[in-house]
Amino acid sequence: MKLLTHNMLTSKCIRGVSVGYPLIINATEVKVNQTLFNSEFVSKLIPKVDWPVLYNAAESIGHSEDLPKEAPNDFEQNEEFLKKAHRALVEIEVISGNLVCPESGRKFPISNGIPNMLLNEDEF
Amino acid sequence: MYLKYINTSFLSNFYKYLHLPLNNFFAPIYPVSWFACKSMSKLWKKYLLWFAQEHVEFRYAEIESLLSLFNIEMKYEQKPQNQEPFWLVEFSSESDAKLLTSRSVSLRKCLELWGHEKSIDLLHSTVRGKSGSFAAYFEPSKSFKIEVETVGRHFTQQEKVAKLEAFDYLPIRGPVKLKDPDVCLQYIEFYGTRTVNIPTTPYEVFFGRNVASGLRQLLKKLSLKTRKFIGNTSMDPQLSLLMANQAQVNSGSIILDPFVGSGSLLVAAAEFGGYVFGSDIDYLMLHGKTKPTRIKQQKRAKDESIKANMKQYNLGHKYIDVLINDFSLPFWRDSMEFDAIITDPPYGIREATERVGTEKQNYIVSDEHLPTHVPAKIEYEIPSIFRHLLIFASKHLRLGGRLVCWFPVFRED
Ligand SMILES: C[S@@+](CC[C@H](N)C(=O)[O-])C[C@H]1O[C@@H](n2cnc3c(N)ncnc32)[C@H](O)[C@@H]1O
Numbered sequence: 001m002k003l004l005t006h007n008m009l010t011s012k013c014i015r016g017v018s019v020g021y022p023l024i025i026n027a028t029e030v031k032v033n034q035t036l037f038n039s040e041f042v043s044k045l046i047p048k049v050d051w052p053v054l055y056n057a058a059e060s061i062g063h064s065e066d067l068p069k070e071a072p073n074d075f076e077q078n079e080e081f082l083k084k085a086h087r088a089l090v091e092i093e094v095i096s097g098n099l100v101c102p103e104s105g106r107k108f109p110i111s112n113g114i115p116n117m118l119l120n121e122d123e124f
Numbered sequence: 125m126y127l128k129y130i131n132t133s134f135l136s137n138f139y140k141y142l143h144l145p146l147n148n149f150f151a152p153i154y155p156v157s158w159f160a161c162k163s164m165s166k167l168w169k170k171y172l173l174w175f176a177q178e179h180v181e182f183r184y185a186e187i188e189s190l191l192s193l194f195n196i197e198m199k200y201e202q203k204p205q206n207q208e209p210f211w212l213v214e215f216s217s218e219s220d221a222k223l224l225t226s227r228s229v230s231l232r233k234c235l236e237l238w239g240h241e242k243s244i245d246l247l248h249s250t251v252r253g254k255s256g257s258f259a260a261y262f263e264p265s266k267s268f269k270i271e272v273e274t275v276g277r278h279f280t281q282q283e284k285v286a287k288l289e290a291f292d293y294l295p296i297r298g299p300v301k302l303k304d305p306d307v308c309l310q311y312i313e314f315y316g317t318r319t320v321n322i323p324t325t326p327y328e329v330f331f332g333r334n335v336a337s338g339l340r341q342l343l344k345k346l347s348l349k350t351r352k353f354i355g356n357t358s359m360d361p362q363l364s365l366l367m368a369n370q371a372q373v374n375s376g377s378i379i380l381d382p383f384v385g386s387g388s389l390l391v392a393a394a395e396f397g398g399y400v401f402g403s404d405i406d407y408l409m410l411h412g413k414t415k416p417t418r419i420k421q422q423k424r425a426k427d428e429s430i431k432a433n434m435k436q437y438n439l440g441h442k443y444i445d446v447l448i449n450d451f452s453l454p455f456w457r458d459s460m461e462f463d464a465i466i467t468d469p470p471y472g473i474r475e476a477t478e479r480v481g482t483e484k485q486n487y488i489v490s491d492e493h494l495p496t497h498v499p500a501k502i503e504y505e506i507p508s509i510f511r512h513l514l515i516f517a518s519k520h521l522r523l524g525g526r527l528v529c530w531f532p533v534f535r536e537d
Pocket of ligand 1: 383385404409467480
């Protein structure tokens with residue numbers, strides 16, 4: 001699971017959970033894969049991403065490195081920033097661990113990089 | 125919204141094709157008069173679009189989608205006949221013809237049309253009469269090749285060579301080069317699309333300069349036969365690419381398939397530059413642990429997955445994530461926005477139409493069973509699937525983004 005995906009996931013469909021965001025990451029294995037940078041794609045994502053959530057997620061798994069705490073206003077022209085954002089959004093990958101609902105504590109296991117968001121029939 | 129019939133023999137059922145350009149609700153108003161006067165000053169030229177005779181029902185939707193994606197103006201010289209592999213069109217610049225053709229899966233080639241007649245003799249006299257105006261392509265520095273194709277009737281190699289030699293009158297001064305010549309000329313005799321009562325003389329004869337080729341060679345590259353990970357409902361690459369084109373996937377697009385299965389639609393979307401997400405209810409499928417699909421295969425390889433397929437085609441960087449999820453219980457944050465949703469939902473023919481749930485009242489999974497509990501499933505009726513898809517699309521598609529999906533219909537015939 002990439003941190004971009006984490007940024008877009010909630011557990012709000014669990015009965016009794018109202019926001020379910022952000023999910024807590026308990027990672028047991030994390031990988032960083034260098035991938036091709038596409039500035040157009042990354043700058044399209046920035047307005048949709050909750051930046052503080054991204055920063056905290058990266059920090060919680062020990063990869064905040066030199067990621068800025070805030071996204072600059074001129075991000076579209078700021079290639080250096082976009083490259084850091086690219087790394088945080090799509091290069092860091094949680095291979096195994098759990099996502100945890102911040103309200104109910106429900107765990108969603110991640111294995112082989114694939115989160116299992118399936119609920120049981122009595123949970124929604 | 126177009127509704128089209130297609131006979132998908134490989135799916136053992138008939139589906140209606142559903143194509144929903146959601147932007148129809150918000151169609152922008154163009155300043156028509158401005159367009160009209162702008163076009164008048166352009167130099168329109170005749171081109172021939174030569175299609176492959178496969179999935180002919182999808183041609184029109186593919187071409188129209190690409191024209192609007194690239195903002196290309198194309199005029200129809202003649203109303204296209206669905207079954208016939210040739211369309212006579214006009215473009216105001218060769219780059220438009222190239223752009224369209226090089227993204228099309230249905231197209232074999234696009235020719236700048238030098239001659240089009242109802243008989244072989246007439247064609248030669250037309251081309252002979254005009255050959256002076258093609259001088260720029262006949263210069264000594266330009267290598268060339270002439271290709272001969274007879275559509276709808278078989279000819280021996282010898283007969284084809286004779287058809288080629290009939291062009292001896294062309295004042296070509298450059299050297300022949302069979303591989304990647306500077307100028308590739310194409311001669312086509314068209315004998316119709318029927319397999320019986322084939323006429324002895326062609327209905328139409330075309331001659332022109334090859335401007336661009338379509339993506340037919342991709343079909344081999346993406347063939348399911350050589351793909352690492354496939355499932356029982358993997359979609360044919362050609363149909364997948366056609367869907368990605370109808371969805372107007374482009375470099376940097378963000379794409380979702382919420383019934384992703386083995387991910388064949390994502391391969392096509394990534395091929396056209398999309399960054400892809402998928403989700404599916406089937407844990408074993410996403411982990412590549414279902415029974416092998418290939419008859420000869422005893423066991424699946426350890427590393428079969430959608431991601432492995434992406435890597436096989438050098439598209440690893442386009443793969444974002446797949447998740448195990450029941451589409452009836454969405455988990456995306458409201459601000460998540462896709463450029464297109466491309467999907468083949470379940471119909472209960474080769475795969476279950478199910479969602480998590482139970483008929484039992486106040487049912488609770490006991491703590492002792494929790495760690496190993498597999499969620500119970502109930503029927504996911506087709507109308508609910510499509511209702512959920514439309515609601516989801518209205519929330520998570522960008523304005524003007526498209527939902528392209530299959531829709532099952534039972535046909536009487
Ligand atoms: C027709 S198949 C899609 C095949 C896919 N295009 C491929 O290339 O393999 C439909 C998929 O929907 C999945 N599915 C069925 N019910 C679902 C649900 N409620 N939520 C999410 N996926 C579901 C099935 O597991 C199956 O993989």
